[in-house]
Amino acid sequence: MRLPEKPAILEVRHALRAWISEYAPGPELAVALSGGADSIAMTAAAAAEIRTVHALVVDHRLQDGSDVVAAQACEHALSLGCATATVLNVDVDGGGGMEAAARAARYEALDDARRGVPVLVGHTLDDQAETVLLGLARGSGGRSIWGMSPYEQPWGRPLLSVRRSVTRQACTELGINPHDDPHNSSPDFTRVRLRTEVLPLLEDVLGGGVAGALSRTANQLREDGSCLDSVASRVGARVVEESAVSVAALAGEHPSIRRRVLRTWLQEHGAKGLTDKQLRAVDDLVGRWRGQGGVAVGGGTPNARLVVRRERGRLRAGLEGTGPDDERRV
Structure with missing residues (x-):
């Protein structure tokens, strides 16, 4: 399909060209197509700018008629010039909240179906702003307000400089009526309230x-x-020896470097959901040592906590039992 030479779709194409120029993903890509304005505009631009594009349409099956929406999205993809269009049916169990569960199921299905090529997703500048505000609310340090990266292999986000209003206008220029997901206007979701109120x-x-x-x-x-x-x-490679952190080697580093080293080290030991408070408490075992005891961090098992202790000038992390089948620190 030859795209119209109109302002909105041209802006989307220019954003995609800039992304391709920087990340050089190759001649074949997949696009995550929901049928909404953002993903349709991105799919149209991708089909015009990239040699081979495969559309992947996830049907969460959470609403009546979702199969019709998915089928229509496939029709749009093929009419825009995609080489293939595939519907991926997923089951959403609701664990951790419906929004999070749907996202997890969606990305798992996309990863399974992408056949080794990068996948473009249609996040816009507005989505980025909402993500930053959500990160600010968590208050877990600078990393929480980095927002979304333009490319975290295999996920590409070429539209992070494009406003949502532009993608909708692009669909008008294409003569396509995008699907409006009712969930995107439901005040039950925090992100929707950020979008419509905050x-x-x-x-x-x-x-x-x-x-x-x-x-x-x-x-x-x-x-x-x-x-x-x-x-x-580089510091971590120097101060971590045999799974333990040398306090003397790390103590002279700036706190922001120390905490980064410790975050990586803890994650390698199975830490999950690290909070800023936990990380600073572990850092105090290095920079503000007063003989304090161990620090429990997120991770471990139902019967054992992951605990960090300072022993003989080293930090060690291991499991400490909390139940009848105690698992001892290693």
Whole structure:
């Protein structure tokens, strides 16, 4: 299909070209197509700019008629020039909340079906701003407000500089009526309330440009954080010996580097859901040592906690039993 030379679809194509130029993903890609405006605009641009595009349409089967929506999305994909269009049916168990469960099921299905090629997803600048605000609410440090990366293999996000209004206008230019998911307007979801209540209020109070400012802030923090992570990786290679951290070797580093080293080390030992408070408590075993006891962090098993202790100048992490079938620290 030859795309119209109109402003909105051209903006989407230019954003995709810039992404391709930076990340050089290759001549074959997949797109995650929901049938909504963002993913349709992205799919149209991808089919015009990339040699071979495969559309992957996830049907969560959470609403009546979702199969019809999925079939129509496939029709759009093929009419726009995609080489293939496939519906992926998933089961959503609701564990951890419906929104999180649907996301997990969606990404698992996309990963299974992508056949080794990157997958483009249609997150926009507005989605990025919402993600940053959600990260601010968690208050777990700079990493929580990095927002989404343009490319975290295999997931590509070429539209993070494009407003949601542009993708909708692009669909109008294409003559396609996108599907509007009722979940995207339901106040039951925090992200929807950010979209419909919080961001418009911030734009009004602060005089506009808030979404763009949040996105730029995320980009800058991600770039700075990536640099610090690289430094921390080199430090970690020097201070971690036989699964233990040398306190003397790490103590002289800046706290931001220390905590990055410790975060990576803890994750390698099975830590999950690390909070800023937990990480700082572990860092205190290095930088503010007063003989304090061990620090429990997220992870472990139903009968054992993951605990970090300082012993003979080293930090060691292991399981400490809490139930009848105690698992002892290793």
